[in-house]
Amino acid sequence: MSAKKHIAILGSTGSIGTQALDVIKSNSDKFAVEVLTAMNSCDLLIEQAREFQPNVVVIGNENLYDQVFEALDPLDIKVYAGVSALSNVVQMDSIDIVLTALVGYAGLKPTISAIESGKNIALANKETLVVAGELITRLASEKGVNIYPVDSEHSAIFQCLVGEFHNPIEKIILTASGGPFRGRSKEELIAVKKEQALKHPNWDMGAKITIDSASLMNKGLEVIEAKWLFNLKMDQIEVVVHPQSIIHSMVQFEDGSIKAQMGLPDMKLPIQFALTYPERLKSDFPRFNFMDYPELTFEQPDFKTFRNLGLAFDAMKQGGNMPCVLNAANEVAVEKFLKDEIGFLQMSDLIEDCMAKASFVKVPTYEDYVLSDNETRNLAKAYKN
Numbered sequence: 577m578s579a580k581k582h583i584a585i586l587g588s589t590g591s592i593g594t595q596a597l598d599v600i601k602s603n604s605d606k607f608a609v610e611v612l613t614a615m616n617s618c619d620l621l622i623e624q625a626r627e628f629q630p631n632v633v634v635i636g637n638e639n640l641y642d643q644v645f646e647a648l649d650p651l652d653i654k655v656y657a658g659v660s661a662l663s664n665v666v667q668m669d670s671i672d673i674v675l676t677a678l679v680g681y682a683g684l685k686p687t688i689s690a691i692e693s694g695k696n697i698a699l700a701n702k703e704t705l706v707v708a709g710e711l712i713t714r715l716a717s718e719k720g721v722n723i724y725p726v727d728s729e730h731s732a733i734f735q736c737l738v739g740e741f742h743n744p745i746e747k748i749i750l751t752a753s754g755g756p757f758r759g760r761s762k763e764e765l766i767a768v769k770k771e772q773a774l775k776h777p778n779w780d781m782g783a784k785i786t787i788d789s790a791s792l793m794n795k796g797l798e799v800i801e802a803k804w805l806f807n808l809k810m811d812q813i814e815v816v817v818h819p820q821s822i823i824h825s826m827v828q829f830e831d832g833s834i835k836a837q838m839g840l841p842d843m844k845l846p847i848q849f850a851l852t853y854p855e856r857l858k859s860d861f862p863r864f865n866f867m868d869y870p871e872l873t874f875e876q877p878d879f880k881t882f883r884n885l886g887l888a889f890d891a892m893k894q895g896g897n898m899p900c901v902l903n904a905a906n907e908v909a910v911e912k913f914l915k916d917e918i919g920f921l922q923m924s925d926l927i928e929d930c931m932a933k934a935s936f937v938k939v940p941t942y943e944d945y946v947l948s949d950n951e952t953r954n955l956a957k958a959y960k961n
C-alpha cells in the first residue's frame with residue numbers, strides 16, 4: 577500500500593472513534609484523517625483535530641459551533657455545524673473510506689449519502705443496517721461500494737469468509753457474552769439499576785451498546801445486521817452464549833466445517849481490519865494465550881428472561897419496516913432506562929407494545945423509514961406501564 581488511505585470518522589469522540597484514532601496514530605504512514613465529527617464532545621473534538629489535522633470538522637450541536645470554530649480556524653481546518661452537514665462532508669472527493677461510528681438511527685442518512693457518492697464504508701453503526709438493511713445493501717451493490725464490518729462478530733465472520741467467497745454459507749454462529757446479567761432469573765432483574773447494567777464483563781463500550789448488551793438487544797440487532805451483511809436467511813443464523821468472548825463468531829460451510837475467529841476482546845483489531853482489508857497490519861495488541869483460558873464454554877441464550885433477542889427475531893421475520901420500529905422503540909427504551917423512568921424488563925414490554933401498534937409497511941422507501949422511526953418514537957415516549 578503506497579498512497580495513504582484518507583478516512584472520515586463519523587463519531588470520532590465515542591468509544592469506536594477514539595480507538596480508530598489510536599489505530600491511525602500507530603500507522604500514520606498508512607492513514608490520513610480527512611474528517612472528524614462529534615455531536616456534543618467539543619473539547620475532545622478540538623483536541624483530536626489539533627493532533628490529526630483533518631480538512632474538515634463537524635460539530636453536530638449547532639450551539640457549540642463558535643467554540644469549535646474559534647479553536648480550529650487558525651489551523652486552517654474547516655468547521656461545520658449541524659447534523660445535516662454530515663451528509664455533505666462524507667461526499668468530499670478526498671475521502672477513501674467512511675468509518676460510521678455514530679450511535680443509533682442518526683447514522684442512517686450520512687451512510688446513505690456516503691454510499692451514494694461511492695465511498696467505501698467501515699460500518700460500526702449497526703443500527704443503520706437494522707433500520708434499512710434492504711435499502712442500504714441494494715444501494716451499495718448499485719454503487720459498487722464495499723461495506724466492511726467493524727462489529728467484532730461480523731468482522732469475525734468476514735475474516736472467516738476470506739478465501740471462501742464462492743463457497744455457500746450453511747449457517748453462521750454469532751457468539752454473545754451474555755452480558756452482566758447472564759444466568760439471572762426474571763425476578764432477579766426486576767429491580768436492577770443502570771449502574772449494574774453498565775458494567776460489562778468483557779468489553780468497554782458506550783452506554784447505549786452496553787445496555788443493549790445487558791438486555792441481549794445488541795445480539796438481536798447483530799442478527800439483523802448479519803442477515804443483511806452476509807445475505808442470509810433467518811434459519812441460517814444461530815446465537816450461542818460464550819461468556820469468555822474469545823471466539824468472536826463462526827461460519828459453518830456446506831461440508832460441515834466450521835471456521836472461528838478468535839482473540840482477546842479488543843475492538844482495535846476489527847477496526848484496523850476494516851480499514852486495511854485485505855491486508856493485515858502488524859500490531860502490538862495483546863496476544864491471546866490458550867493457557868490463560870483452559871476452558872472456553874458455550875450455552876443456549878435465555879430467550880425467556882432476555883425477551884429482546886426474541887423480539888429482534890420476530891421483527892426480522894415480519895420484515896418491512898418492523899426492524900426500524902424495533903430499533904426506534906429500543907433507542908427510546910434505553911434512554912428511559914438510563915433516566916430511571918422504566919425498569920430493565922420493561923424495556924422489552926415497551927418494544928413489544930410499539931411493534932404491535934406501529935403502522936406496518938411491507939416495502940418501505942427511505943421516507944417510510946423516516947416516518948416509521950418518528951411514529952415509533954412518539955409511541956415509545958407515550959408508553960405507560
Ligand code: MG
Pocket residue numbers: 727728729798
Ligand atoms: Mg458486537
